[in-house]
Each structure stands twice: as structure tokens, then as C-alpha cells.
Amino acid sequence: MLRLPTVGRALAGAAKVRTPARAASNLVEVFVDGKPVEVEPGTTVLQACEKVGVQIPRFCYHERLSVAGNCRMCLVEIEKAPKVMDTRVVR
Secondary structure, eight states: OOOOOOEEESSSOOOEEEOOBOSSSSOEEEEETTEEEEEOTTOOHHHHHHHTTOOOOOSSOOTTSOOOOOSOTTEEEETTOSSOEETTTOO
16 A cells, blocks of 8 residues: 655644555546545545545635736645645645
8 A cells, every 4th residue: 555645724723634545447546534435546635635625725726727826825844844835735
């Protein structure tokens, strides 16, 4: 089983995301605040969190626009990562 780092919101609460890969299907199982959610590969952390009702603050994100990353509001902490990451590009 592949284990990926845990992700959580650094500033806006305690959302934690864990993403073990699923061998039997194309979907990836993600845990947000302990709640499992299945998402397609390529889904951003922001989209996975919203799927279970966890809102991550952001100003410059819209699903129909390209990633700008200018406002830096949606940064999250990722376990074992050297710095906080942008939720729109972490997949």
C-alpha cells in the first residue's frame, strides 16, 4: 500500500487529508477530518476538502481559470514537506 503525506490546513482549522492509493479502482481514497472521500486522480486538495464540506479560504481560485496562486490564502501544511503548499496545485 502506498502512503502519501498527511495534509492539513495550517491557518484555518484542523482539516487533515490522508491519501492512500486504492489498487482495485482508479479512484483515490482521501481522508479529510477523518471522513473518507473518493476522488479522481488529479483532484486538488482544495476540491477534495470541498467535497466533504471543509471550506479552505481562498481569494484567487476559480475552477474555470488557470492557477494563479497570487493571494496565498489557501496554503496548507503537509507532513514531511519542507514548507506549506498551495491547495490548488497539490494533487
